[in-house]
Amino acid sequence: MENSEENIESRQEAGPGGGEVAAAEVPVTRIRPTRGWASLKLRDIWAYRELLYFLTWRDIKVRYKQTVIGAAWAILQPLIGMLIFTIFFGGLLNVPSDDIPYPLFAYSGMVIWAFFANGVTFASNSLVVEANTIKKVYFPRMVVPMSSILSGFVDFVLAFILLIGMMVYYGIAPTVQVLWLPLFLLLAVITTLGIGLWLSALNVMYRDVRYAVPFLVQAWLLATPVAYPSSLIEGAWKVVYGINPMAGVVEGFRWSLLGVETRPGPMIAVSAGVAILLLLSGAFYFRRTERIFADVV
Amino acid sequence: MNDMAIKVENLGKQYRIGGQQARYKTLRDTIADGFKSPFRRMSRLVHGEAYAGADLHESIWALKDVSFEVRQGEVLGIIGRNGAGKTTLLKVLSRITEPTEGAADVWGRVGSLLEVGVGFHPELTGRENVYLNGAILGMRKAEIDRKYDEIVIFAGVKRFIDTPMKHYSSGMQVRLAFAIAAYLEPEVLLIDEVLAVGDIGFQRKCFNKMDEVAYGGRTVIFVSHNMEAVRSLCSRGIWLEDGRITYEGDISSAIKMYLESYSSMEAKVNIAEEDHVVDSGLLRINKVFILDSEGRVTSRIHYREDFSVGMELEMLGKVESARIGLGVNTPGGQRISTAHHTDAGVAALSGSSGKYRATASFKNRLMPGLYIISVGAHEGLSGKGLDYVPGAVDLSVLGSSKEGEGPDPANQGLVEMSIDWTEVEKL
Numbered sequence: 001m002e003n004s005e006e007n008i009e010s011r012q013e014a015g016p017g018g019g020e021v022a023a024a025e026v027p028v029t030r031i032r033p034t035r036g037w038a039s040l041k042l043r044d045i046w047a048y049r050e051l052l053y054f055l056t057w058r059d060i061k062v063r064y065k066q067t068v069i070g071a072a073w074a075i076l077q078p079l080i081g082m083l084i085f086t087i088f089f090g091g092l093l094n095v096p097s098d099d100i101p102y103p104l105f106a107y108s109g110m111v112i113w114a115f116f117a118n119g120v121t122f123a124s125n126s127l128v129v130e131a132n133t134i135k136k137v138y139f140p141r142m143v144v145p146m147s148s149i150l151s152g153f154v155d156f157v158l159a160f161i162l163l164i165g166m167m168v169y170y171g172i173a174p175t176v177q178v179l180w181l182p183l184f185l186l187l188a189v190i191t192t193l194g195i196g197l198w199l200s201a202l203n204v205m206y207r208d209v210r211y212a213v214p215f216l217v218q219a220w221l222l223a224t225p226v227a228y229p230s231s232l233i234e235g236a237w238k239v240v241y242g243i244n245p246m247a248g249v250v251e252g253f254r255w256s257l258l259g260v261e262t263r264p265g266p267m268i269a270v271s272a273g274v275a276i277l278l279l280l281s282g283a284f285y286f287r288r289t290e291r292i293f294a295d296v297v
Numbered sequence: 298m299n300d301m302a303i304k305v306e307n308l309g310k311q312y313r314i315g316g317q318q319a320r321y322k323t324l325r326d327t328i329a330d331g332f333k334s335p336f337r338r339m340s341r342l343v344h345g346e347a348y349a350g351a352d353l354h355e356s357i358w359a360l361k362d363v364s365f366e367v368r369q370g371e372v373l374g375i376i377g378r379n380g381a382g383k384t385t386l387l388k389v390l391s392r393i394t395e396p397t398e399g400a401a402d403v404w405g406r407v408g409s410l411l412e413v414g415v416g417f418h419p420e421l422t423g424r425e426n427v428y429l430n431g432a433i434l435g436m437r438k439a440e441i442d443r444k445y446d447e448i449v450i451f452a453g454v455k456r457f458i459d460t461p462m463k464h465y466s467s468g469m470q471v472r473l474a475f476a477i478a479a480y481l482e483p484e485v486l487l488i489d490e491v492l493a494v495g496d497i498g499f500q501r502k503c504f505n506k507m508d509e510v511a512y513g514g515r516t517v518i519f520v521s522h523n524m525e526a527v528r529s530l531c532s533r534g535i536w537l538e539d540g541r542i543t544y545e546g547d548i549s550s551a552i553k554m555y556l557e558s559y560s561s562m563e564a565k566v567n568i569a570e571e572d573h574v575v576d577s578g579l580l581r582i583n584k585v586f587i588l589d590s591e592g593r594v595t596s597r598i599h600y601r602e603d604f605s606v607g608m609e610l611e612m613l614g615k616v617e618s619a620r621i622g623l624g625v626n627t628p629g630g631q632r633i634s635t636a637h638h639t640d641a642g643v644a645a646l647s648g649s650s651g652k653y654r655a656t657a658s659f660k661n662r663l664m665p666g667l668y669i670i671s672v673g674a675h676e677g678l679s680g681k682g683l684d685y686v687p688g689a690v691d692l693s694v695l696g697s698s699k700e701g702e703g704p705d706p707a708n709q710g711l712v713e714m715s716i717d718w719t720e721v722e723k724l
Binding site for chain 1: 388392393397398399403405407412416418420425428429434435438461484
């Protein structure tokens with residue numbers, strides 16, 4: 001049963017000049033208690049797209065106002081990660097890198113990984129941060145974690161520019177495979193949003209979720225082919241490995257941009273499937289718990 | 298022709314609150330619980346149950362059996378003490394929180410002002426915050442563009458509009474916040490006590506703007522503690538008490554009843570000389586007070602809570618067979634019931650001096666509302682009036698019992714008589 005539906009009702013209204021009747025379209029909101037699962041109400045979110053834009057814009061602006069190295073942080077984070085990996089994994093441990101220079105290998109993975117890691121971390125606490133607004137105004141709450149994830153796009157673009165620079169430096173040109181790039185970016189967003197929705201909803205009720213996230217992300221990084229290629233994994237295990245949706249995202253991103261040998265196959269298919277599952281389940285769980293956010297946050 | 302703007306039926310909202318542990322737990326119980334509870338919590342969590350994280354055992358009904366209608370263009374005032382449920386009602390109508398039971402329908406776009414400046418960020422400039430706050434309140438960008446200049450002029454912050462808000466004085470912030478809110482133009486507007494902002498000059502400006510809004514054909518629900526504002530802006534009023542509607546009617550009556558419920562803050566009333574309408578000089582009732590079921594002096598009694606009325610009187614001269622009486626009246630002066638202390642066989646009072654106390658215990662059958670108690674005494678044999686104080690003390694019967702239950706909304710009236718229905722037989 002729906003909590004509130006916006007229907008359009010035609011209401012007869014007396015027009016001016018006596019006798020004329022004009023029908024005006026009036027939105028009706030029906031407020032009822034909800035039980036069980038609630039629908040996703042995507043139309044509601046679409047109606048509030050401008051708010052999503054403003055919240056994202058606000059997150060971005062605030063992140064960089066009054067910071068000295070503000071924009072540089074977007075590049076520093078993946079860069080420093082890449083440096084550490086290059087020294088220890090690429091240098092010390094001599095991890096293979098699919099026939100492209102290791103720094104480029106690691107950095108490309110870190111760029112897309114940073115989008116996921118930051119997105120998930122910001123999203124997990126986003127509802128609590130926005131608590132005051134949530135208690136005072138109505139809007140579809142999903143907009144809040146969505147905006148915290150979307151605001152990571154600016155960081156991504158900045159880091160991406162450096163990535164292009166590195167490609168030029170190493171003389172690696174993109175092939176026609178680059179047409180697949182937007183698809184893998186979309187997959188990254190789907191994965192980040194799926195996990196983000198789950199974590200943000202859970203965090204409202206269990207405030208310690210937010211503290212578990214950094215550990216979760218750290219462990220996840222090691223389980224994802226950022227510092228090492230997935231080609232290290234043999235045969236059937238590769239499919240199991242694909243259950244980590246970020247495995248598909250990172251490998252696919254690298255493959256489309258840098259043209260590495262590792263062709264996408266069953267692993268990426270499994271990753272994509274898991275990502276979509278996470279998004280759908282996350283969205284439904286979010287909607288189910290959304291009704292008590294204003295009371296509990 | 299449907300000109301309904303808001304229709305609320307039996308709305309109820311229950312909140313969980315922390316309570317005391319019910320029983321003493323053994324250590325074994327505590328350990329067993331310690332093992333079981335993470336699983337129980339996990340299962341509740343997976344089922345998406347609220348409050349899974351907190352140990353909230355008790356619950357209260359912030360709203361119960363609330364029903365009313367608002368026509369298009371009406372301005373309805375909602376008054377009541379803090380904690381009566383006014384803000385909760387607005388939150389439910391604004392879809393911020395869900396009702397636990399009942400239904401509400403709203404025709405038209407809803408704009409709700411529960412707080413001004415929602416979403417304001419100190420790092421952003423005034424201009425940026427206007428757009429942000431406007432978007433949060435539900436305005437489209439095009440709409441904000443259109444009204445931007447007027448908003449800034451109304452707030453009087455044009456010079457500082459491009460400075461980060463953290464440099465604004467609190468007065469400036471609040472003026473800008475209110476200015477944005479004032480230009481919100483939905484069909485239905487829900488306002489929660491946001492008029493008390495800024496200095497007197499600005500308050501007046503806000504008030505005039507609200508007036509404009511109210512008479513502009515918009516439907517408004519206005520919650521406030523400012524009785525003057527409520528009286529002048531609203532045509533109808535609802536007095537909410539403990540989550541229930543205690544009174545619904547024209548705004549002046551609602552305000553009067555609400556205020557009168559406060560009037561006997563000094564519940565133990567010393568009767569002034571001039572209040573004795575009949576004063577024989579032989580017997581004088583000096584004090585009247587109301588005691589609740591726990592013997593505390595009060596002027597507010599729960600529905601169905603038994604209470605007693607105590608009187609302290611003094612005999613100043615020779616009195617023979619005096620009967621002390623009291624009467625329960627409506628605020629309009631209608632006598633509901635009268636009783637004398639001799640009704641059940643207690644001896645009449647005779648004497649020539651001394652102080653006395655009389656106590657009358659009530660089995661409370663009064664419906665929620667405001668009542669006025671009159672006291673007096675007369676000589677039983679001659680009928681001569683000894684003392685009479687009409688309106689000695691006010692009694693407020695609250696909308697719900699101590700257990701939180703209220704009367705059946707279908708049973709209107711002043712009192713609940715003891716009525717037994719026989720079975721409904723087919724003829």
